[in-house]
Amino acid sequence: MEKDLSRRDFLKNAGLIGLGAGTLLSSVPWMSALAQENTSKTVGEKVRIGIIGPGSRGRFLMNFIKKNSKAEIVALCDIYQPSIDEALKIAPKAKVYDDYRKLLEDKNIDAVFITTPLYLHYPMAMDALDAGKDLYLEKSMAYNVAQCFDLYQKYKSTGRIFFVGQQRLFDPRYLKAMEMIHEGRFGEIQAVRTFWFRNGSWRNKVSDPSLERLRNWRLYKEYSRGLLTELGGHLLQVGTWAMQKLPEQVMGAGGITFWKDGREVWDNVSCIFSMDDGRRITYESVISNKFYGLEEQIMGNLGTVEPEKGMYYYESGTKDGSPAKPAPGFMQMMTDVQNRIFEKLPFAGTSWEPEVAKDVKGNYIMGEDYKITTDGTQEAINAFIESVITQKQPERIAEECYYASAMVLLGYDAVEQGKILTFPHEYRLNYLNHKHQAKQTL
Ligand SMILES: NC(=O)c1ccc[n+]([C@@H]2O[C@H](COP(=O)([O-])OP(=O)(O)OC[C@H]3O[C@@H](n4cnc5c(N)ncnc54)[C@H](O)[C@@H]3O)[C@@H](O)[C@H]2O)c1
Numbered sequence: 001m002e003k004d005l006s007r008r009d010f011l012k013n014a015g016l017i018g019l020g021a022g023t024l025l026s027s028v029p030w031m032s033a034l035a036q037e038n039t040s041k042t043v044g045e046k047v048r049i050g051i052i053g054p055g056s057r058g059r060f061l062m063n064f065i066k067k068n069s070k071a072e073i074v075a076l077c078d079i080y081q082p083s084i085d086e087a088l089k090i091a092p093k094a095k096v097y098d099d100y101r102k103l104l105e106d107k108n109i110d111a112v113f114i115t116t117p118l119y120l121h122y123p124m125a126m127d128a129l130d131a132g133k134d135l136y137l138e139k140s141m142a143y144n145v146a147q148c149f150d151l152y153q154k155y156k157s158t159g160r161i162f163f164v165g166q167q168r169l170f171d172p173r174y175l176k177a178m179e180m181i182h183e184g185r186f187g188e189i190q191a192v193r194t195f196w197f198r199n200g201s202w203r204n205k206v207s208d209p210s211l212e213r214l215r216n217w218r219l220y221k222e223y224s225r226g227l228l229t230e231l232g233g234h235l236l237q238v239g240t241w242a243m244q245k246l247p248e249q250v251m252g253a254g255g256i257t258f259w260k261d262g263r264e265v266w267d268n269v270s271c272i273f274s275m276d277d278g279r280r281i282t283y284e285s286v287i288s289n290k291f292y293g294l295e296e297q298i299m300g301n302l303g304t305v306e307p308e309k310g311m312y313y314y315e316s317g318t319k320d321g322s323p324a325k326p327a328p329g330f331m332q333m334m335t336d337v338q339n340r341i342f343e344k345l346p347f348a349g350t351s352w353e354p355e356v357a358k359d360v361k362g363n364y365i366m367g368e369d370y371k372i373t374t375d376g377t378q379e380a381i382n383a384f385i386e387s388v389i390t391q392k393q394p395e396r397i398a399e400e401c402y403y404a405s406a407m408v409l410l411g412y413d414a415v416e417q418g419k420i421l422t423f424p425h426e427y428r429l430n431y432l433n434h435k436h437q438a439k440q441t442l
Pocket of ligand 1: 052054058100115120139166
């Protein structure tokens with residue numbers, strides 16, 4: 001009962017109740033799995049779940065799975081004993097495997113969560129779908145675009161339930177923000193500027209050097225595509241969701257500029273994803289300065305949305321989005337000082353004459369009293385469990401997840417090759433503005 005109430009609260013917060021299901025669910029159809037008329041029908045059911053790779057993320061997800069009374073963690077598989085030991089504290093009765101293929105043969109398992117390092121996603125996910133398991137795969141989907149496409153085809157041909165860990169798709173702030181964006185409240189979205197800045201090495205301490213690559217897989221190209229696949233995919237997915245359009249091309253640059261500790265993946269990377277009409281989504285990460293944090297700045301001609309902060313701003317600072325007045329330079333400067341953009345005040349700068357003031361305060365996407373209690377992960381897992389029980393794959397979720405991964409992987413290739421790359425037609429799905437075209441064979 002309590003769980004039903006909290007789910008109801010979530011739907012209410014996300015604006016799903018009271019809107020008329022049709023309006024909202026048509027633009028975010030994956031949320032239908034959580035609609036009360038569906039969840040009430042699955043009460044009393046139990047999904048038996050196996051976890052492959054219960055490391056840091058896997059155990060985080062296990063705690064959410066445990067909160068859902070319609071699921072039970074029955075099996076674990078890892079090759080690193082400390083991960084198993086920690087996971088058993090969460091699911092003490094789970095059967096333990098040291099080979100994921102054996103776990104997949106277990107007929108008492110309905111669905112698996114794969115939370116292993118990136119390079120293992122493709123082989124493990126393909127085997128899981130072939131073994132008839134429903135699959136929640138952590139992001140990114142695979143190690144390169146071709147693998148993502150192959151895996152998507154496998155999902156289609158096996159007809160299993162397939163989610164990838166893009167939890168923003170279920171985060172109330174993002175759902176509400178997208179509803180407002182798609183209503184046109186901020187005009188036409190012209191650009192989405194995304195960034196994720198941290199200040200940290202991204203390195204696990206390793207006592208035994210033989211464990212270096214297992215524990216620090218993120219830092220080596222053989223296992224990881226670095227910041228693009230670890231962070232960038234979340235942000236790019238928000239950009240394409242806001243624009244309801246997929247990019248055609250990507251270019252970028254990256255380097256190891258600070259953490260010169262033997263790692264192989266960039267600690268400083270930027271990409272520009274461009275649409276056929278010239279609009280763009282940019283992505284940037286640096287992990288030696290965290291001042292600007294994490295955000296997706298969704299910019300329309302009438303306003304801006306920052307879903308991570310939970311804020312939106314109209315261009316003029318007025319509610320109706322009427323034309324902005326030029327701001328005196330001093331006002332702009334004070335605004336920037338309030339936003340801590342400057343450390344020193346540039347009083348003498350005569351050439352510094354900004355055109356438009358920024359509305360510092362903005363408006364709250366979810367209302368002023370909203371407390372962030374979820375980033376969408378619990379709801380993503382609940383939706384997956386509901387889908388496994390009903391055996392109904394929610395519309396568009398696999399496609400959103402596919403493009404979040406495939407696009408950043410193409411970005412990786414563009415940076416690596418130092419080229420502008422066009423999204424290959426043979427790896428396009430028939431989704432939004434993209435059309436699949438089989439590769440021409442000679
Ligand atoms: N959605 C998100 O916001 C989010 C957040 C963090 C991590 N992730 C993703 O989760 C995945 C795991 O990341 P993590 O931080 O938990 O890494 P981790 O290194 O902590 O965990 C990976 C686990 O997989 C195990 N493993 C390695 N090889 C294995 C094999 N052959 N068989 C079975 N187990 C094996 C490791 O021993 C470890 O326990 C990554 O793909 C990462 O991108 C997603």
